[in-house]
Amino acid sequence: MPPVDETGRRRPSRAPRTPMPERDPVERASDFEEVALGYSEEEALAEADRCLQCANPTCIAGCPVNIDIKSFIARILERDYAGGVAVIKERNALPAVCGRVCPQEEQCEAACVLARKGEPVAIGRLERFLGDYDLSCDLEHRCQPEVGPDSGRRVAVVGSGPAGLACAGELQRFGHAVTVFESLHAPGGVLTYGIPEFRLPKTIVAAEIEALRMMGVEIVTDAVIGATYTLDELMSEQGFDAVFIGVGAGLPVFLGVPGENLNGVYSANEFLTRVNLMRAYEFPKADTPVWRGRKVAVVGGGNVAMDAARTAKRLGAEQVFLVYRRSEEEMPARREEVHHAREEGIEFKMLCSPQEIVGKDGWVTGMVVTDMQLGEPDESGRRAPVCVVGSEHTIDCDTVIVAVGTRANPLLTKAAPGLEVSSRGYILTDGDGATSLPGVFAGGDIVTGSATVILAMGAGKRAARAIDRYLKERG
Amino acid sequence: MFSIVHKRQLSESVFEMGVEAPQIARKARAGQFLMLRVAEGGERIPLTFSDWSADEGWIRFIFMRVGKTTHMLSHMEPGEVLADVVGPLGTPTHVEGLGRVAVVGGGVGTAVAYPVARAMVEAGNEVTVIVGARTKDLLILIDEFEALPLKELIVVTDDGSAGEKGLVTAPLARLADAGAIDHAMAIGPAIMMKFCAQTTKERGVPCTVSLNPIMVDGTGMCGACRVTVGGETKFGCVDGPDFDGHLVDFEELMSRQRVYADMEREADVEYSKECRCHL
Numbered sequence: 064m065p066p067v068d069e070t071g072r073r074r075p076s077r078a079p080r081t082p083m084p085e086r087d088p089v090e091r092a093s094d095f096e097e098v099a100l101g102y103s104e105e106e107a108l109a110e111a112d113r114c115l116q117c118a119n120p121t122c123i124a125g126c127p128v129n130i131d132i133k134s135f136i137a138r139i140l141e142r143d144y145a146g147g148v149a150v151i152k153e154r155n156a157l158p159a160v161c162g163r164v165c166p167q168e169e170q171c172e173a174a175c176v177l178a179r180k181g182e183p184v185a186i187g188r189l190e191r192f193l194g195d196y197d198l199s200c201d202l203e204h205r206c207q208p209e210v211g212p213d214s215g216r217r218v219a220v221v222g223s224g225p226a227g228l229a230c231a232g233e234l235q236r237f238g239h240a241v242t243v244f245e246s247l248h249a250p251g252g253v254l255t256y257g258i259p260e261f262r263l264p265k266t267i268v269a270a271e272i273e274a275l276r277m278m279g280v281e282i283v284t285d286a287v288i289g290a291t292y293t294l295d296e297l298m299s300e301q302g303f304d305a306v307f308i309g310v311g312a313g314l315p316v317f318l319g320v321p322g323e324n325l326n327g328v329y330s331a332n333e334f335l336t337r338v339n340l341m342r343a344y345e346f347p348k349a350d351t352p353v354w355r356g357r358k359v360a361v362v363g364g365g366n367v368a369m370d371a372a373r374t375a376k377r378l379g380a381e382q383v384f385l386v387y388r389r390s391e392e393e394m395p396a397r398r399e400e401v402h403h404a405r406e407e408g409i410e411f412k413m414l415c416s417p418q419e420i421v422g423k424d425g426w427v428t429g430m431v432v433t434d435m436q437l438g439e440p441d442e443s444g445r446r447a448p449v450c451v452v453g454s455e456h457t458i459d460c461d462t463v464i465v466a467v468g469t470r471a472n473p474l475l476t477k478a479a480p481g482l483e484v485s486s487r488g489y490i491l492t493d494g495d496g497a498t499s500l501p502g503v504f505a506g507g508d509i510v511t512g513s514a515t516v517i518l519a520m521g522a523g524k525r526a527a528r529a530i531d532r533y534l535k536e537r538g
Numbered sequence: 539m540f541s542i543v544h545k546r547q548l549s550e551s552v553f554e555m556g557v558e559a560p561q562i563a564r565k566a567r568a569g570q571f572l573m574l575r576v577a578e579g580g581e582r583i584p585l586t587f588s589d590w591s592a593d594e595g596w597i598r599f600i601f602m603r604v605g606k607t608t609h610m611l612s613h614m615e616p617g618e619v620l621a622d623v624v625g626p627l628g629t630p631t632h633v634e635g636l637g638r639v640a641v642v643g644g645g646v647g648t649a650v651a652y653p654v655a656r657a658m659v660e661a662g663n664e665v666t667v668i669v670g671a672r673t674k675d676l677l678i679l680i681d682e683f684e685a686l687p688l689k690e691l692i693v694v695t696d697d698g699s700a701g702e703k704g705l706v707t708a709p710l711a712r713l714a715d716a717g718a719i720d721h722a723m724a725i726g727p728a729i730m731m732k733f734c735a736q737t738t739k740e741r742g743v744p745c746t747v748s749l750n751p752i753m754v755d756g757t758g759m760c761g762a763c764r765v766t767v768g769g770e771t772k773f774g775c776v777d778g779p780d781f782d783g784h785l786v787d788f789e790e791l792m793s794r795q796r797v798y799a800d801m802e803r804e805a806d807v808e809y810s811k812e813c814r815c816h817l
Contacts, residue, residue, distance in 0.1 A: 246757055248575055248582070248622040256759075285624045287757055291561055313759040317771065324764055324771060324790055326797045333760035341581070341754070347808050350581040350606055351754075352801035425793035472758050474776060 073140075076112040080182040088406040092376050095260040095344055098403060099163070107192040111139040114184045117176055122186060125174030127521035128229075130154040132171055132186055139189060148197040148206040151190060155520065156208070156232035157225070157271045159198055160254060162191025163263050165517045166397050198270045202277070210278055211238030216534045219244060219303040221288045221475065224252020226309030226507025228272065229520035231280045233527035234307075239534065241280045242303070246287040249340060252311055254516070256340040257332070259370050261377070262400075265339070289475035294482065298502060304537075305502040305530045308490060309523055312508035313472045317465055318362065322420030327354060327427035331363070331371045331466035338374050353378065356462025360384045360430050362417055363466030364394035369401065371464045372409045383409050384458060388416040388435050388448045416448065418455065420463055429457045469513050487512075496526030497533075504530055540620040543596050548678040551603040552646055553612050554588065560595030562625045568657035569631025569650070569748060569780055572599065573756040575622040576610045583607050584753045586779070587626065588649040588679075597623075600649030600678065606805040627756045628779050631748070633661040637720035638689070640713050642668045642706050642734055644726025645676065650748055651725045652679050658723075659686055666713060668692045670706035670726070674699035706730060707737045714741035721746070724783060728792045735783030747783035749774050751794060766790050 084100040085091075091098050102110065120133040131150050138147035151158045167173075167187035175183030197206050216239045220227045223245040231241045249255050254268045276282065288294060288310075297303045315330035317323055334353065337343040341351035359375040361368050364387035372383045385404065387394060390413050394401060405411070412432070419431040434454035437446035471488035483491045483499035489510055496504040506522030508514060544556030562572065571586040589598040603612045614620070631654050639658055643651025648669050658665045666689045671677045673695055683691050692709045693701025702709065706726075713719045714737065722745040724734035731747040738745035751763040751774040763774030768785035772778065 246624065247755060248624075285622050286561075287624060287627065290625065290627055290757075291565065313757075315759070315761045317761065317764075324766060324794065326793060330761040333754055333762045336754055336760050342579070346801065347606075347805040349579050350805060352798045352805070354797065425790075425796075472776075474757055 073116070075115050076109065078109065078113060080113070080185055081106050081110040081188075083185070083188055088403075088408075091261065092373070092407040093379075095377055097264050098261050101195055102188055102192045107139055107189060108142075110185050110189060111136050113177065114140075115176060121174045121176060122171045122184075125171040126154075127170065127517045128154045128524055130171075130190075135193060136184070136186075136189060139193070144193060144196045145200075145204075145206060147193045151193060152206050152208050154524075156229060156275060157194075157520070158190050159194030159267045160225075160263060160271055161517055161520070162187050162189075162194045163267075164258060165190075166515055168398065170517070198267065205274060207274070207277060208232070208236055210236055213240070214238040214534065216240065216304045217242065217302060218530060218534075219297045219301070219306045221294075221306060221308045222246075222252060222310040222507075222509075223250035223272070223282060224309060224311050224507065224519065225254065225516040226311070226519035226523035227252065227307065228275060228523070230307045230309060230506065230523035230527045230530075232275050232278065233524050234530060235275070235278045235280050237527070237531045239531070243280060243282045244286040244288055244292070245282060245284045247340065248284050250282050250284060256336045257367065257370070259335065259339055259374050261373070262370065287474065289478040294475065294479040294500075294503065304534055305504065307496070307523070307526050307530060308475065308498070308503065308505040308509060309507045309519065310472065310475055310509050311519075312469045312489075312513050314470045315465070316468045316470055318417055318467065320417055320419050322422055322427070323465070325420055325422040325427045326425050327356065327422070327461055328420060328463045328465065329354075331361075331367045331464055332469065334371055334464050335367070335374065338378070344378060354462060355379050356460070358382045358384075358460040359462040359464065360386050360458050360460040361464045361466055362386045363468075364389065364396055365466065365468070366396045366400050368466035369396045369404045369409075371466050373404055373407055375462065375464065376407055376409065380462075384412050384460065385409050386412045386415050386417060386430070386432060386458070388414065389445060390414055390437060393445045412458070414448065416450065417463075421457065427461055427463055429459050430463055431455060431457050469508075471509060471512075494525075495529035496522060497529060502533065504533075540623045542614055542616045542618050542620065544598065545614070545616055548600065549676045551612075552600060552676070552678060553603070554598060554600045554649075555611070555614070556589075556596045556598040557620060557623055558595060559597050559623050559625075562623065563590045563595050563597050564592045566590040566597055566626045567630035568633060568653040570626040570628045571756070571779065572597065572623055572625030573627065573753070574620055574624070576607060576614065577621050580610070580621060581607045582622070582754060582756065584627075584750070584756055584775070586650040586748070586750075588652055590653075597625075600646060602646045605802040606809040609806055609809055624756065628775060629777070631657065631723070631746070631780050633657045633663070635661075636663045638664045638666075638718060640666045640668060640710055640719045640722045642670070642710060642722065642724040642726065642730075644670045644706055644724075644730040645672075646678070647726030647730070647748070647750075648678050651723075652682055654723060654725065654748075655683065655688070656686055659688070664689050666690045666692065666719065668694060668706050668709050670694040670696075670730070672696045705733070707733050710734055711737050711741065714738060714743045719743055722783075723748075728788055728795060731783060731786075732788035732792075735786065735788070739784045745783035746780050747786060748779045749781060749786065749791060750779065751791060752797065765794075
């Protein structure tokens, strides 16, 4: 047990935040193994010991799904790891995933009391520790949330990304029979096709999805809703009592500059899908190829841009440039990802905006860019970049990866008359995820536009509770 | 799921395959395609439906053995199961109210021309079909076309071993010049579609083409299939595969189709070696 003072009260450790063990940047930048190794039991105990166990914990409100952080850290201190997992799983079905990819520094950790004066408790790393502990147990010893008595109701969940999985887990716990429809051949959505192996190993994603299956969630792959079945058919012919749409915002946005269709120009979606979902880094052992550039320019400043840049490096690129039109401060990527990218030798070209992609014989040979400077804040609150006249120059590259965001895919909504969408194609809902169609709910990126894994999961859970109420009210 | 229920070799390297997929068969329309994966670790490839039966719950497609994936597929037999079949994808071919139509099928594209011609006939159009191939042995689906109530079936081969000697553009030009067609639809290799588009454009006849760019997911997610149509970037998978042939940038399409040519050859050579080892 942790040290206590003479009155028998626990004295939290004042040690600095326990660093995350990581692989050497040079070594790791040439393979796809995970970068962050995770806390050992000792490290987890040392870090948990920094938690003040506040009477009024502020961290919990910082979590989009309100995990009882104080309690799971208390369980770690008691070395009751299974108990800790159970606390998390009350609120979050995917702790090993969220412990890795949540932006904790903006959420729970930003709200930690210790953050006011120094470094917050590494809540995310502790969550990952428990998530990994759970997955290291035999299947029968894993934490299995209790499933309520069968309600006799069936719910279809469209999309098996974070929103869909969170919604499915919650609905199954309420006793409803859930079928998840996934358009690709493997479930997980962005966790599977988007986030690279070195940040989120696919075995972890598969194991967490397996846990949902063990709860009774059925997953149907190769089913494109809007094509294989329409929304209406799910309700009328397939006998579902309600539907949750969590299809994400999957359509890639391009720059709209000349030369964008040259060979060697990828959307980040395509590049990452080839590498992550199709495992093109194992080509020719895996059948899907990917063009391995020697000099790669990645356009964008978010986490996806970092993932693409670091992936390109791992595929053997000699030089990888990250081209972003604002300054590093405005970059939406997590600091940790930026730091990792830099460590791995990604070259940052900030305040730099693409004007044209140039090529020879159909292939990219360079990207013409101009320097930018920051002007007045725009509607996003960030200072708008303005071209510096006469600063045009060419970056020598053979590959360009465009990672400037995604938008709504109209495939499902076009085939769903009566489902109200915004002018940009996002589904309109009330605060609980109810759409304009009775019994049809939606959440995640297809409602909000691109956001984070945990926000999508939060939306999925909220919608699950609303669906539960809807089904009960309908009787 | 996705059991192979039919296989027929149409020429040395062209095969017709039928797969049990009742839900897809219910929804398939002429001009739409499916994505398939032969086995775990396999590539996702798009193939356009050549036929389907909603009643019997199967879909068919025709493919040419060109790379590792189609090579593997050609070794699959009825009773075996494909890992994945997804569909129907893409926008169906517009078949209503076209009037007098020439449907041109070249090479393995003839497989797609068949259901398109059939749907156009069913929609009440007067349909002439032009089928082209390098040589007689490579002509496919002639019996099937003959069974349709067509205005005319014109067969063309490069070497004159069957039908007219020459290219499909010759009879197409003839029909257009005679004022005998209101619309053309061309499905085949990009180069053939390019010349069909050119032939019809010069003669003021609208021409739809069914493009076959590289795809990964087939649902609009990756953008690998982007094509320039009338100066705008379109996605072949969701905006197409049919486009106004007069507006398509065929040079770009052909260049983009060759992105992985070297790598695909490498994979197929490796696979062929393995196959020989297993013999």
